[in-house]
Amino acid sequence: MAYKRTDAVAARLAQTRRQILKAARELVAEGGFNSAQVTEVAKKSGFATGTLYRYFTSKEDLCRQVFREVSTKEMNFLSTIAQGSGAPLERLEKVLRTFADRAVRGRRLAFALLSEPVDVHLAEERARFRQTHASIFAGLLDEAVEAGDIEPLNTAIAAAAMAGAVPTALIGPLAPQSHLLDADPARTVDEIVHFCLAAIGADTTAIQPAIKNEQRFIA
Amino acid sequence: MAYKRTDAVAARLAQTRRQILKAARELVAEGGFNSAQVTEVAKKSGFATGTLYRYFTSKEDLCRQVFREVSTKEMNFLSTIAQGSGAPLERLEKVLRTFADRAVRGRRLAFALLSEPVDVHLAEERARFRQTHASIFAGLLDEAVEAGDIEPLNTAIAAAAMAGAVPTALIGPLAPQSHLLDADPARTVDEIVHFCLAAIGADTTAIQPAIKNEQRFIA
DNA sequence: TCAGAAAATGAAAGCAGATTCATGATCCCA
DNA sequence: TGGGATCATGAATCTGCTTTCATTTTCTGA
Known part of the structure; x- marks a missing residue:
């Protein structure tokens, strides 16, 4: 037993996980969940497909996240x-x-x-x-x-x-x-x-014009 | 050229087609399109999987029908x-x-x-x-x-x-x-x-009670 | 610096279906 | 009734993915 996960390593692992999620998220935001194929996520995140499976039990798991x-x-x-x-x-x-x-x-x-x-x-x-x-x-x-x-x-x-x-x-x-x-x-x-x-029977006479700030669904 | 499709045959073909559609329809009505797998439809209709492909170009085609x-x-x-x-x-x-x-x-x-x-x-x-x-x-x-x-x-x-x-x-x-x-x-x-x-601002005070006849989505 | 442990890799295997196609059965007309 | 044509069959094949895993790389503490 000559190995104990360092804080630095733990941080890197967490970072990797985030990167994978980010890549997947971006693919989804671009082309929907359809585009989030394991190979593509791997490529985009810069890791091997096998690596994804060290962080997520399955593609389904990843997509759900x-x-x-x-x-x-x-x-x-x-x-x-x-x-x-x-x-x-x-x-x-x-x-x-x-x-x-x-x-x-x-x-x-x-x-x-x-x-x-x-x-x-x-x-x-x-x-x-x-x-x-x-x-x-x-x-x-x-x-x-x-x-x-x-x-x-x-x-x-x-x-x-x-x-x-x-x-x-x-x-x-x-x-x-x-x-x-x-x-x-x-x-x-x-x-x-x-x-x-x-x-629902609400009074709608006073409906305000559209919101001004540019809010949107964000990946 | 010693074969020309008889009316009787044409009728049988049409009949087969209908039977396949019927089997598929029933499966869908029971368990959704998910249950309409080619093998299952074949089994239920009593024809071979290959036969389905003589009537529909693909599973997708069949389901769409x-x-x-x-x-x-x-x-x-x-x-x-x-x-x-x-x-x-x-x-x-x-x-x-x-x-x-x-x-x-x-x-x-x-x-x-x-x-x-x-x-x-x-x-x-x-x-x-x-x-x-x-x-x-x-x-x-x-x-x-x-x-x-x-x-x-x-x-x-x-x-x-x-x-x-x-x-x-x-x-x-x-x-x-x-x-x-x-x-x-x-x-x-x-x-x-x-x-x-x-x-839509319709007057709803006069809404009648529910319809009596037993209409429903029918397969 | 080294041995043991974890982490990363990606080519190969697995998988769940749909789809094909060589074969056999049926049909039509001369 | 026979030969050419269509039809039906279902085991084998194909397909597009995901998932595995033997190998390589990186890391840790002594």
């Missing part, structure tokens, strides 16, 4: 807004708008997370992602009902409907090759947000 | 309702309700058509399916706007949002193993329909 990393970032982002101050419906509007807005701007990545055809395992991860969106929406709807800002309704169902409506309304436009949205993305986002708010 | 057959039936169904008589919004409500209702009742097949993870080719087919739903919705929305029943809006976007909202709101419940919906499916459908109609 990537999905989680990226989606967690998005969810935290929305979650923070949801927990902010202001009337529940104002926060809901901001969350919806931010969601749609970031998806449009980070189109390729959003496509990968939301609608690219993927295998069952990633599909599960995606379902969780959607479910989390729905939870955030549902929480705000509950608050709004509680506050008497909207009529009582089944918030779980309404939230799920929103979680489906937003991405789908963007999907054609979200597909990598599509440029339908380039004309007037802000207007489209406005319409979608309006749709969701009206659906 | 199945998807089209089934989805076309659904779309025609909705389309007929959409072209019926009555106020546009009444027809829209009926279309939405029928869509949701049939999906709930023909859960497994609906899952396969709407949210099962599938490869790129079927995903394209699915996109078309969604797009058709959206077109039907959009047509009715246009009529409603035209008739002055609702305020003008971007009907394409609203329609796409509905096409996403309905399946997603059902999805947890739609997944084959889920039984969330068994408690009170009609109520859930009501909520979803209400959501969509409210979203």
Whole structure:
């Protein structure tokens, strides 16, 4: 026993792991999970394929990590807004708008997370992602009902409907090759947000113009 | 040249083709496209795998046919309702309700058509399916706007949002193993329909109770 | 500096399917 | 009824990946 992992080595290992994840993430952001083949990730990260398997038990494992990393970032982002101050419906509007807005701007990545055809395992991860969106929406709807800002309704169902409506309304436009949205993305986002708010009986007369900062899905 | 295909033979060939499609369709209705492996379809239909390739150029081809057959039936169904008589919004409500209702009742097949993870080719087919739903919705929305029943809006976007909202709101419940919906499916459908109609500013006070006939996605 | 231990490598093996194709069965018409 | 044509068969092959693992390289503490 003449070997004990040094801090320096541990750091390097961690670094390697990060590099692999980064390479995979970038490939996903460019061409979806489809492009994240083991060989490609290896090449891009600068390590051998065998090496990847010292850090991840399988390709599936690697992809799941990537999905989680990226989606967690998005969810935290929305979650923070949801927990902010202001009337529940104002926060809901901001969350919806931010969601749609970031998806449009980070189109390729959003496509990968939301609608690219993927295998069952990633599909599960995606379902969780959607479910989390729905939870955030549902929480705000509950608050709004509680506050008497909207009529009582089944918030779980309404939230799920929103979680489906937003991405789908963007999907054609979200597909990598599509440029339908380039004309007037802000207007489209406005319409979608309006749709969701009206659906729950919220007053939509005061909907603000699109967000100005250039937020987007980021790899 | 001592062979010319007889009518009898042609009929048998057509019959075989139908049998293969039927076997595939049934497998899909039971376990999704995942279960429609060439070997399985062959076994179920009673023909050899090689035979399938005399009728379909590839597995992909076969699956696409199945998807089209089934989805076309659904779309025609909705389309007929959409072209019926009555106020546009009444027809829209009926279309939405029928869509949701049939999906709930023909859960497994609906899952396969709407949210099962599938490869790129079927995903394209699915996109078309969604797009058709959206077109039907959009047509009715246009009529409603035209008739002055609702305020003008971007009907394409609203329609796409509905096409996403309905399946997603059902999805947890739609997944084959889920039984969330068994408690009170009609109520859930009501909520979803209400959501969509409210979203476009339709008067929802007169929403009728659930449809009575036992319509469903049929293989 | 060296021996033992971990880490990295990438060519080869594995894998789960779809797809092919040589062979045998069936069919048609002269 | 026979020979040429189509049809059906299913074991063997092909395919595009992921995954393994014997070998090489790097690291550690004595």
